[in-house]
Amino acid sequence: MKVSLSWLKMHIELADLNVDKMRDLLTFAGIEVEGVEVRGIDSDKIVVAQILESKQHPNADRLSVCQVDDGSGTPRQIVCGAKNYKVGDKIPLALPGATLPGGIVIKEGKLRDVQSNGMMCSGRELGLTDDSAGLLILDAGAPVGKLFRDLQPPDVIFDLEITPNRPDLLSHFGLARELAALTGKKLNAPAELNTAAEKTATPKEIRLEAADGCPLYTARIIRGVTVAPSPEWLQVRLQSIGLRPINNIVDITNFVLHETGHPLHAFDLAKLDGAIIVRHAADSESITTLDGIVRTLDSSDLVIADSSKALAIAGVMGGSDSGVIEGTKDILLESAYFIPAGIRRTARRLGLSSDSSYRFERGVDPQNARKASALAVKLILEIAGGQADTEQLVAGEAPQLTHDVILDEDRALKLLGIPDLSREEMERVLSSLGLQKSGDAWSIPSYRMDLQRSIDLVEEVSRVIGLDRVPGRTSGAFTSSQNPDRAYDFAMSLRHALVNRGWFEAQTLRLVSVAQLHDVLGPPVSADKTVTVKNPLSEDHTTLRPGIVPGLIATAALNIRQGQARLRFFEIGRVFLTNPNGTSREEERIALLLSGPSQPISWHEKDSAPADVYDLRGTLEALTGSSLDLAPKPLDGWLLSAEVKRGSKTLGWIAQLHPARAREIDSRNPVYVAELSLSALQQGTQGAAKFTELPRFPGMTRDVALEVPADLPNAKIGEFFGGQQKKEPMLTGAEVFDVFADPTGQKLASDKKSMAWRLTYRSPERTLESKEVDEAHARILKVLLGTLPAVIR
Amino acid sequence: MLTELEQIQTGGLAELSGITDETGLENFRVAYLGKKGRLTALAAGMRNVSSDQKAAVGAKLNEVRNALGNGIDEKLELLQSAKDAEAAKGIDLTLPGRPAASGALHPLTRLRDRAVQALRRMGFALADGPEIETEWHCFDALNTPADHPARNEKDTFYLPDGRLLRTHTSTVQVRTMETAKSLPIRIIAPGAAYRRDEIDATHLSVFNQLEGLYVDRDVSLADLKGTLEFFFQEIFGSGTQVRFRPHFFPFTEPSFEIDIKLEAKGQEAKWIEIAGCGMVDPAVFEAISKTRGDKVFDPAEVTGFAFGLGLDRLAMILHGITDIRHLIENDVRFLAQF
Numbered sequence A: 001m002k003v004s005l006s007w008l009k010m011h012i013e014l015a016d017l018n019v020d021k022m023r024d025l026l027t028f029a030g031i032e033v034e035g036v037e038v039r040g041i042d043s044d045k046i047v048v049a050q051i052l053e054s055k056q057h058p059n060a061d062r063l064s065v066c067q068v069d070d071g072s073g074t075p076r077q078i079v080c081g082a083k084n085y086k087v088g089d090k091i092p093l094a095l096p097g098a099t100l101p102g103g104i105v106i107k108e109g110k111l112r113d114v115q116s117n118g119m120m121c122s123g124r125e126l127g128l129t130d131d132s133a134g135l136l137i138l139d140a141g142a143p144v145g146k147l148f149r150d151l152q153p154p155d156v157i158f159d160l161e162i163t164p165n166r167p168d169l170l171s172h173f174g175l176a177r178e179l180a181a182l183t184g185k186k187l188n189a190p191a192e193l194n195t196a197a198e199k200t201a202t203p204k205e206i207r208l209e210a211a212d213g214c215p216l217y218t219a220r221i222i223r224g225v226t227v228a229p230s231p232e233w234l235q236v237r238l239q240s241i242g243l244r245p246i247n248n249i250v251d252i253t254n255f256v257l258h259e260t261g262h263p264l265h266a267f268d269l270a271k272l273d274g275a276i277i278v279r280h281a282a283d284s285e286s287i288t289t290l291d292g293i294v295r296t297l298d299s300s301d302l303v304i305a306d307s308s309k310a311l312a313i314a315g316v317m318g319g320s321d322s323g324v325i326e327g328t329k330d331i332l333l334e335s336a337y338f339i340p341a342g343i344r345r346t347a348r349r350l351g352l353s354s355d356s357s358y359r360f361e362r363g364v365d366p367q368n369a370r371k372a373s374a375l376a377v378k379l380i381l382e383i384a385g386g387q388a389d390t391e392q393l394v395a396g397e398a399p400q401l402t403h404d405v406i407l408d409e410d411r412a413l414k415l416l417g418i419p420d421l422s423r424e425e426m427e428r429v430l431s432s433l434g435l436q437k438s439g440d441a442w443s444i445p446s447y448r449m450d451l452q453r454s455i456d457l458v459e460e461v462s463r464v465i466g467l468d469r470v471p472g473r474t475s476g477a478f479t480s481s482q483n484p485d486r487a488y489d490f491a492m493s494l495r496h497a498l499v500n501r502g503w504f505e506a507q508t509l510r511l512v513s514v515a516q517l518h519d520v521l522g523p524p525v526s527a528d529k530t531v532t533v534k535n536p537l538s539e540d541h542t543t544l545r546p547g548i549v550p551g552l553i554a555t556a557a558l559n560i561r562q563g564q565a566r567l568r569f570f571e572i573g574r575v576f577l578t579n580p581n582g583t584s585r586e587e588e589r590i591a592l593l594l595s596g597p598s599q600p601i602s603w604h605e606k607d608s609a610p611a612d613v614y615d616l617r618g619t620l621e622a623l624t625g626s627s628l629d630l631a632p633k634p635l636d637g638w639l640l641s642a643e644v645k646r647g648s649k650t651l652g653w654i655a656q657l658h659p660a661r662a663r664e665i666d667s668r669n670p671v672y673v674a675e676l677s678l679s680a681l682q683q684g685t686q687g688a689a690k691f692t693e694l695p696r697f698p699g700m701t702r703d704v705a706l707e708v709p710a711d712l713p714n715a716k717i718g719e720f721f722g723g724q725q726k727k728e729p730m731l732t733g734a735e736v737f738d739v740f741a742d743p744t745g746q747k748l749a750s751d752k753k754s755m756a757w758r759l760t761y762r763s764p765e766r767t768l769e770s771k772e773v774d775e776a777h778a779r780i781l782k783v784l785l786g787t788l789p790a791v792i793r
Numbered sequence B: 001m002l003t004e005l006e007q008i009q010t011g012g013l014a015e016l017s018g019i020t021d022e023t024g025l026e027n028f029r030v031a032y033l034g035k036k037g038r039l040t041a042l043a044a045g046m047r048n049v050s051s052d053q054k055a056a057v058g059a060k061l062n063e064v065r066n067a068l069g070n071g072i073d074e075k076l077e078l079l080q081s082a083k084d085a086e087a088a089k090g091i092d093l094t095l096p097g098r099p100a101a102s103g104a105l106h107p108l109t110r111l112r113d114r115a116v117q118a119l120r121r122m123g124f125a126l127a128d129g130p131e132i133e134t135e136w137h138c139f140d141a142l143n144t145p146a147d148h149p150a151r152n153e154k155d156t157f158y159l160p161d162g163r164l165l166r167t168h169t170s171t172v173q174v175r176t177m178e179t180a181k182s183l184p185i186r187i188i189a190p191g192a193a194y195r196r197d198e199i200d201a202t203h204l205s206v207f208n209q210l211e212g213l214y215v216d217r218d219v220s221l222a223d224l225k226g227t228l229e230f231f232f233q234e235i236f237g238s239g240t241q242v243r244f245r246p247h248f249f250p251f252t253e254p255s256f257e258i259d260i261k262l263e264a265k266g267q268e269a270k271w272i273e274i275a276g277c278g279m280v281d282p283a284v285f286e287a288i289s290k291t292r293g294d295k296v297f298d299p300a301e302v303t304g305f306a307f308g309l310g311l312d313r314l315a316m317i318l319h320g321i322t323d324i325r326h327l328i329e330n331d332v333r334f335l336a337q338f
Helices: A019-027 A172-183 A232-240 A248-260 A340-350 A355-362 A366-384 A409-416 A423-432 A454-465 A483-500 A515-519 A549-561 A613-624 A659-664 A678-682 A714-727 A770-787 B002-017 B022-033 B038-048 B051-087 B107-121 B171-179 B221-236 B282-292 B311-319
Strands: A002-004 A032-039 A046-056 A064-069 A076-080 A090-094 A109-111 A114-116 A155-161 A197-200 A206-208 A216-223 A264-268 A276-280 A286-288 A294-296 A302-305 A310-313 A331-337 A391-396 A436-438 A441-443 A567-578 A584-595 A629-632 A638-646 A649-657 A671-677 A700-709 A731-740 A752-761 B185-194 B206-216 B242-249 B252-262 B270-280 B303-310
Touching: A002 A172, A002 A232, A019 A032, A019 A155, A019 A172, A076 A114, A172 A248, A206 A216, A206 A391, A216 A276, A216 A366, A232 A248, A248 A264, A248 A355, A248 A366, A264 A310, A264 A366, A276 A331, A286 A310, A302 A340, A331 A366, A340 A355, A409 A423, A409 A454, A423 A436, A423 A454, A454 B242, A454 B252, A483 A567, A483 A584, A483 A613, A483 A678, A483 B107, A515 A549, A549 A567, A549 A584, A549 A671, A584 A613, A584 A678, A613 A638, A613 A649, A613 A671, A649 A659, A649 A678, A671 A678, A700 A770, A714 A731, A714 A752, A714 A770, A752 A770, B002 B022, B002 B038, B002 B051, B022 B038, B022 B051, B038 B051, B107 B185, B107 B206, B107 B221, B107 B311, B171 B185, B171 B206, B171 B282, B206 B311, B221 B242, B221 B252, B221 B270, B221 B303, B242 B270, B252 B303, B270 B282, B270 B311, B303 B311
Parallel strands: A197 A391, A206 A276
Antiparallel strands: A002 A155, A032 A155, A046 A064, A046 A090, A064 A076, A109 A114, A216 A331, A216 A391, A264 A331, A276 A302, A286 A294, A302 A310, A436 A441, A567 A584, A584 A671, A629 A638, A638 A649, A649 A671, A700 A752, A731 A752, B185 B206, B206 B303, B242 B252, B252 B270, B270 B303
């Protein structure tokens, strides 16, 4: 909301507060200052001048040469391009040496060969109005030669954010009232108003058919007004807060809105067909609003209508056909109270927010309706003339929205935590805000609808006193760690482990597109098996991700575009899954993506081989601190894929992106991904590790190279040796240490491969002898040859 | 014999001076001082030396042995230091190092962890809740009016079944109090929240918050102020100025926004809005008590404070990041800077 400092000063003396102090005062009252703008000009070289003569410029069709009286006694010659003046008008004149907003310095000089000794200014050139169409024509009474800044002192415009609980601050008077309470300054009494006698409206005058949305409707009729442009003071007031002057009647209603906070509306009485009817709109009833747009209404909307048509959308915007325009003679001035929820619903549904709806939906003071009307009537009679009916037509009744509140002082003092705060001081604060204590209870002014409970009064005390007097207490309770703590620590340990191994942590958006579902690692996910948003912002973000890998593939694509070949990304975060019964669940996952050279490229490592699936598996095993089993399972769309298992527990998937998809993201290297459940990973990592006694006697190793069919999985051989460990207690370990294949078939048949294993023999009781190890080794190999399709090389 | 010893000494030393490598030196040592070396062989002849000459020959023998031994040691040292000097040749210390694996945490993770660690030192435990929420947990229980703008479909993502994506992590306050067995509650909840904002340089539709809640029988504004001042000074340095501006949130009263005074590079220190906080509104305790059906959170008995901060914005301020989209694009050139 824009607020004019000079407007505020009509109600309260603020001369001793500079802009910074005002800003602090407002800020610590809970009113955020979003901007401060100086409007107008503070110059001793801009004076009021009168145009004495105007002649056509000899060399330029669009220019004229004027003689003006600047108060010095000698006419001054000015070349001017504007057309909107007549001889005798008074205008602001910038003398040579004057600096205009924007830094333009006025100099004497020739314009198309004619001397010009200054510049006559438009409102825009002075930073006053947005109107650059012509000169700013001043009141005829403005004294020639007077400094313009004395005529129109520069104003400061504050852009304020008023919190939704304080609609009483949405006006200059309301804000001045608050500032008076906070500073102890005197609030100037509002001008004396003649509130008209009330007359209960007859059904021929006002029919209030929708009291649920409009408890109070009043109207005052003024006849014989002259609609014309507003006087300058009124135009300046409205322009200072960014409003465009329209005509005197409309301007006055706008002025009163920003002065009192109560929205009004003026109808052209001649366009009304019978009584004013306040009713719900008919479904698909339409109305053209003042902005020229046809609005289609429904029965939840409230309209002000006559017997044949809707005239206005109640509290939101008037219709284009019933408004006050040039030539309007008689007007009906509406001042009403509309229920906030209804106005909010209508304004939101129509996407139509006005200064009026903004206030009604936050809540205006119903008791203020008559005063606002009286102020408008007074101004209309002064400015536009005419005769007002002696009575104000009233339908319904202003609801009482405040009630007495009892402050629980003991609890208040405890909550506020200010040691030297007394009950008396709390009472002083509340009294300064216009509350009155009677007995135990505080009576609340009608404009403070936000004060309904004891805690609301506590807030007022805290707001006015501030937190400076609260001594910070730095103590608190002990708390035991919970599952989220353990999960957090586990996830952080994984992050550190990966980062230390050269991986980068990514964070990708949880909302993905349907197209990205193809990149989900695991069995295919169809769109109807995902959690989708009803009102997405775009096609790209419709679906809560059922996996992290799609985000990592997008990350890889972006980095490849930026010229990165070596990709090591991981992300830890939440995925969203659907259960067979249609419900959803959320799960924490870790996903990894690996591609490109296995070593960073540098001067001593010019082209290292691309990383492969064994690199990724190795990383997973290092992360989990245990060996994992990969159970190959083909997945559509992936070149290689396997379930990742630890024992019988499935942790997730590992796979190689299909080369076709890798080409789509311009990857020249194979891309490997894995995605594991964090909670499954975390299981088995808890509890203290148990120590195993170190072997006291040396072990012996024996190597064996096996020639096996090329498609025999290594795990089969591992399983065999694992089984042998039970039968041959001396065998304590077996590991593969070399794999060799020759696709050309020269050194080894191309359908074979050679697997070299190293077996370790050891006894916990003694040092073994070569002979017994050789015998055990021979026994094992004999069984092997009878079990596996292998030949010893 | 003395003559022979003399010859061995002179000849040996002469030969020694011509040796240029360690193998030659070892061969020399074997040839003279080894088991079958010339000096050793000669020494074996000592028993044939007449007793009057024994002392003289013995002395000479020692002299020759020492001379050759020392000569060998000196030569060895010479050869080794020459080789050592050779070893450093060709090493250009100005060449870049061989890259060691180095990745990076996402800047949001770093910041979040810093905040979490600080708050844990202050006795807060972590809490969690779902991101898909009911309207009750996200709004009703948090004293948000039925027609509050935040509930609008323009601002909040809804699912077809009427649930929504939480618009703030304050839902975890409700989740925690719903199930808590007893007081005190002292939790923090970092997590994602969603708002229906078009993605641009300053907005993301999914963003990261950190929520905190302390509820007990005697929690006051003094606790709120002391805790949050301490916290922000832990994060931004002990001299950091923190101020509390009155504000409005539906679920706290009184409510404040917190500013800290930060110096941006080359600019005057400015107050930067950083978090929201306040005393838990009794209406929230009422809603919790109603759903629990007990008196653990009796609004007449318990008080508490809550706070929440946006981590994305904080990371941007802290690191001078100009476009929030960097945080979700994961360009390695960006990530490697933190």
